[in-house]
Amino acid sequence: MKSSFSAKRNALKRGLIAGSITAITYLLVVIITTPNLPYLAALTAAIKVNGIIVLSLAIAIGVQIYMSNYGKSLGCNIVNKREGIVGSSSSITLSSFFSFFSLVPLGCCGSWLLILSLLPSVFGSAFSVILIQYSKPLSYLGLFIVISYTGFSAIKLKRELKKIEKGKVQRKVSFMT
Amino acid sequence: MLLIIALVTTHLPLNTIATVFAEEKHIVPLDQIVSGGPPPDGIPSIDSPKFNSVIDGNKFLGDSDKVVGININGDIRAYPLQILVWHEIVNDNVGGIPIAITYCPLCFTNQVFNRSVNNTLLQFGTSGKLYNSNLVMYDRSSKSLWSQALGEGIVGKYAGIKLEKLPFDVAYWKDWKKIYPQSKVLSKDTGSARPYGADPYGDYYTTPDILFPVSNRDNRLGLKEIVVGLENRDWSKAYKLQDIEKLKVINDQFNNKSVTLFSLHPIMARLFDPLVNGQALLFKYNFTNNTFTDKQTGSQWDFEGKSIEGPMKGKQLLRLPFDEGYWFEWAAFHPGTKVYS
Numbered sequence: 001m002k003s004s005f006s007a008k009r010n011a012l013k014r015g016l017i018a019g020s021i022t023a024i025t026y027l028l029v030v031i032i033t034t035p036n037l038p039y040l041a042a043l044t045a046a047i048k049v050n051g052i053i054v055l056s057l058a059i060a061i062g063v064q065i066y067m068s069n070y071g072k073s074l075g076c077n078i079v080n081k082r083e084g085i086v087g088s089s090s091s092i093t094l095s096s097f098f099s100f101f102s103l104v105p106l107g108c109c110g111s112w113l114l115i116l117s118l119l120p121s122v123f124g125s126a127f128s129v130i131l132i133q134y135s136k137p138l139s140y141l142g143l144f145i146v147i148s149y150t151g152f153s154a155i156k157l158k159r160e161l162k163k164i165e166k167g168k169v170q171r172k173v174s175f176m177t
Numbered sequence: 178m179l180l181i182i183a184l185v186t187t188h189l190p191l192n193t194i195a196t197v198f199a200e201e202k203h204i205v206p207l208d209q210i211v212s213g214g215p216p217p218d219g220i221p222s223i224d225s226p227k228f229n230s231v232i233d234g235n236k237f238l239g240d241s242d243k244v245v246g247i248n249i250n251g252d253i254r255a256y257p258l259q260i261l262v263w264h265e266i267v268n269d270n271v272g273g274i275p276i277a278i279t280y281c282p283l284c285f286t287n288q289v290f291n292r293s294v295n296n297t298l299l300q301f302g303t304s305g306k307l308y309n310s311n312l313v314m315y316d317r318s319s320k321s322l323w324s325q326a327l328g329e330g331i332v333g334k335y336a337g338i339k340l341e342k343l344p345f346d347v348a349y350w351k352d353w354k355k356i357y358p359q360s361k362v363l364s365k366d367t368g369s370a371r372p373y374g375a376d377p378y379g380d381y382y383t384t385p386d387i388l389f390p391v392s393n394r395d396n397r398l399g400l401k402e403i404v405v406g407l408e409n410r411d412w413s414k415a416y417k418l419q420d421i422e423k424l425k426v427i428n429d430q431f432n433n434k435s436v437t438l439f440s441l442h443p444i445m446a447r448l449f450d451p452l453v454n455g456q457a458l459l460f461k462y463n464f465t466n467n468t469f470t471d472k473q474t475g476s477q478w479d480f481e482g483k484s485i486e487g488p489m490k491g492k493q494l495l496r497l498p499f500d501e502g503y504w505f506e507w508a509a510f511h512p513g514t515k516v517y518s
Contacts, residue, residue, distance in 0.1 A: 033214060034214070035211065035212045035213070035214055036211040036212060036213050036214070036307050036310070036389075037389055037390075038390070041389060041390050045388040045389065048388065049388065101377070101379075102379060104377040104378055104379070104381075105283065105378050105379070105381035105387075105388055106388050106389055107213045107214065107283065107307060107310070107389065108213060108265075108281050108282060108283035108284070108307055108310065108311065108312050109213040109214070109215055109219070109220050109265065109303050109304075109305050109306070109307065109312065110213045110214050110215070111213070111214030111215060112214075112377070113215070113220060113263075113377055114214065114215040114219045114220065116372070116377045117220065117263055117369075117371055117372075119372060120370040120371060120372055121370055125370055125371070125372050125373070128372035128375065129372045129373075129374050129375040130375075131372075132372055132375035132376075132377055133375050135379075136379075
């Protein structure tokens, strides 16, 4: 019982750290790319414009890391390392990247205007127009994928916990008989 | 760790601008000129503009697309904002005059300047810096910094030198091509691959708030109310574009001088000196034939400021330049400005 509590606590700690790192990294990128604004103004603007994205990403990642670590402590691997990590981190990058597009109005001649102007050399002009016009839905699509991964992990963890619980009951019954 | 290093280095320009230009002549506090992020010319100006006909312009411009229009000595050209938003400056020669068409999307300030200063021809580029959240240009010969909103050199050799402003229009493409079917329109073949047609500022123009601090927040008007501004030394006065559109004509006094504002088409306003033969004319709008009549002689005048009927027929009013932009920008650069009501 005690070890399960400590496993949960450790997993929670890691989840909180991962969630915080996600949010802090996002906000640092905002500060770096808007040198014309005082730190506080840049942070306020980022939270005002993309608060839902930042908070949801941080929570989703935090929960995912918590579940992955808790699952590991129980001896089950609920997050497929290759697919899970690659899928999740590319979705975070996608979601963050598109949400950064909304930061263009933070400064005339700003960093994001420069980055957006380079898109046609990578994606071509026509596709870049689509990416810019639909940046908001695309950022939410990225967020949806991240949350979905977390949801799948939660379902997997629940199943594993049920299996463990079932195993415990069976052992108890066989011991009784 | 890398992010923290990046954080420190990207914010260094805040200090280095003051350090680099410390020895230079300047007319604004150096610590108020801040880096926007990109290096000089990171947002490239258009220096060899190509032009299309109205027919070709229709292929990429919709009726509701906005253009900056100019008519200098009969040379009529339109510069779509969907192109200007990615370049901010066009160095051009129109009607024999070297001009710079400039656009700061954040402040919605459009301005057309004569590039000839003290018989020296200047070419402007984006400096990547901002003053009061407004575009700071630089000239490629002396590297002086120029404020777009002030139309004045702010740091370097040309600090304190004003650029000559030229009258221009901001118009919907639908109206511009109707008024000037012979107009040329800036081509998308600018030499840079940019996603023309997509506006990186999104819904910024239609949301009432701004996301950055301004030096003088004035709540008399909405932050993004578009105003036409007049200034003369210590005097400044703002007119709501909506008022000009609604009234069609405004006869007013500015710094003891008579001025007249006309508007016949949405978002399009023109400023004239109503002085003809030593007499300041007062105008009213004729709903019947979409012209203006002066109250003194009853002559009719068109939107070009030319008398087309009556005793004044053939006379031409002198068209004057003005500033146009969002109220927050005008108030930041002109604290204590008067507002027409």
